[in-house]
Amino acid sequence: MVRGGRPLYGTAQVPAAKNSVLPLLAASLLCGGPVRLRGVPRLSDVEGCMALLRGVGCAAAWDGGDVVVAGRAACCRLPAAETARMRASVLFAAPLLGRLGRAETALPGGCNIGARPVDWHLGALERMGARVEQAGDRLILTAPAGLRGACIRLQGPSVGATETVLLAGCAAHGPTRLQGAAREPEIVDLARFLNACGGCVRGAGSAEIVIEGGRPLHGAAFAPMPDRICASTLACAAASARGWVTVAGCAPGLYAPVLDALEAAGCQVLRGTDSATVGCAGRLRGVGRLVTGGYPGLATDAAPLVAAALLTAAGQTVVEDRVFEARFGCAAGFAAMGARVRTGAAGRELWLPGDGRPLHGAAVAAGDLRGGAALVVAALAARGQSRIAGCGYIDRGYPALEAMLARLGARIRREMPPGPAD
Numbered sequence: 264m265v266r267g268g269r270p271l272y273g274t275a276q277v278p279a280a281k282n283s284v285l286p287l288l289a290a291s292l293l294c295g296g297p298v299r300l301r302g303v304p305r306l307s308d309v310e311g312c313m314a315l316l317r318g319v320g321c322a323a324a325w326d327g328g329d330v331v332v333a334g335r336a337a338c339c340r341l342p343a344a345e346t347a348r349m350r351a352s353v354l355f356a357a358p359l360l361g362r363l364g365r366a367e368t369a370l371p372g373g374c375n376i377g378a379r380p381v382d383w384h385l386g387a388l389e390r391m392g393a394r395v396e397q398a399g400d401r402l403i404l405t406a407p408a409g410l411r412g413a414c415i416r417l418q419g420p421s422v423g424a425t426e427t428v429l430l431a432g433c434a435a436h437g438p439t440r441l442q443g444a445a446r447e448p449e450i451v452d453l454a455r456f457l458n459a460c461g462g463c464v465r466g467a468g469s470a471e472i473v474i475e476g477g478r479p480l481h482g483a484a485f486a487p488m489p490d491r492i493c494a495s496t497l498a499c500a501a502a503s504a505r506g507w508v509t510v511a512g513c514a515p516g517l518y519a520p521v522l523d524a525l526e527a528a529g530c531q532v533l534r535g536t537d538s539a540t541v542g543c544a545g546r547l548r549g550v551g552r553l554v555t556g557g558y559p560g561l562a563t564d565a566a567p568l569v570a571a572a573l574l575t576a577a578g579q580t581v582v583e584d585r586v587f588e589a590r591f592g593c594a595a596g597f598a599a600m601g602a603r604v605r606t607g608a609a610g611r612e613l614w615l616p617g618d619g620r621p622l623h624g625a626a627v628a629a630g631d632l633r634g635g636a637a638l639v640v641a642a643l644a645a646r647g648q649s650r651i652a653g654c655g656y657i658d659r660g661y662p663a664l665e666a667m668l669a670r671l672g673a674r675i676r677r678e679m680p681p682g683p684a685d
């Protein structure tokens with residue numbers, strides 16, 4: 264429940280990145296010793312990945328704010344319910360395959376933002392010697408003689424497929440050369456972790472990555488990078504609600520396109536080394552066309568959040584997502600709040616009204632994680648009360664978003680206790 268119209272003031276601390284923690288939990292399957300991930304946010308997707316680890320025989324437990332993973336995987340079958348619920352479950356296949364010579368999983372689920380196939384993951388594993396069988400939605404991967412290093416060119420810069428190759432490459436015999444890799448900072452974080460455990464991954468953050476396989480990995484204590492999408496959410500919330508908010512613990516360069524767009528819209532943006540302050544008092548203006556892309560471009564995950572912040576701007580803004588075909592499912596919620604948005608290019612573009620009209624509160628429903636957060640961001644600017652259903656989606660990626668915003672002065676509360684994604 265959000266009662267909009269109150270400006271936000273204060274400092275918000277950015278938690279560790281979900282999109283780094285999930286692959287790190289998958290990578291812990293490769294390690295011979297215990298792994299401690301420091302300062303992990305309590306997210307339903309993190310709990311889901313811990314359940315996957317336990318399902319294959321590892322111990323995975325909270326120790327205060329840290330997650331500790333210990334023990335070796337003994338079972339090659341990932342629990343079906345968790346695998347089907349989360350896209351990131353596909354990352355657990357490569358390390359299991361590398362370790363045990365077999366991995367059984369289900370086609371991964373995830374947010375409703377597009378088709379999200381895993382063919383590039385599976386194609387890469389096949390090039391490394393795996394055999395892939397599909398029976399209904401079950402996937403059985405085998406490599407009885409182990410994985411072998413290979414030269415792989417991805418068809419597109421997929422974050423997940425790049426991470427699969429990093430994980431498989433560390434477990435494989437011989438070197439792997441990956442071309443056309445995604446360059447997201449979470450991939451650099453995964454490479455840093457693998458190297459801290461004794462692996463050898465070079466070139467992460469560029470389009471070509473080389474992995475020396477076959478090195479035994481030990482455990483490590485590791486602090487995952489900050490969540491640049493959560494930082495983007497807080498910055499967009501400040502722009503939407505107005506006010507003056509410092510987003511602390513995340514280098515502004517990690518989400519520069521979001522800050523640049525807010526600045527172009529008329530916000531004041533002060534960039535520090537490890538923080539950014541976003542101030543907004545008056546009316547915002549449209550910023551023309553924004554297009555998402557791989558890092559360092561505008562993150563697809565941030566597209567609905569920036570759109571939400573600019574719903575009341577005067578002057579045209581079009582946000583185009585080139586990564587997923589159904590990114591703007593939140594448009595119906597924006598419209599229910601009175602924004603005359605329209606979608607174009609078969610749902611890949613969102614045209615904002617640009618009429619400078621205020622929003623009003625409404626009952627809306629989240630249909631995916633970032634779209635759900637975008638509805639919250641929009642509701643902060645709306646007159647009157649909004650009710651946002653489907654908060655289970657939001658809990659996949661934010662550790663109590665409502666508490667984070669309430670500490671900044673937002674009138675927001677949760678009616679139901681946190682639960683699994685509905």
Ligand code: UD1
Pocket residue numbers: 281282283285350351377378379380381382383384385419420421422423424445449563564586587
């Ligand atoms: C990751 C992020 C997600 C983010 C996305 C893009 C995690 C846990 N999730 O998702 O928040 O929105 O990157 O930055 O890190 N594709 C294929 N075949 C494949 C793999 C991908 O066609 O085998 C396509 C997808 O359909 C999509 C594009 O590649 O159009 C990019 O997807 P990808 O980068 O793989 O996204 P994820 O890794 O799933």
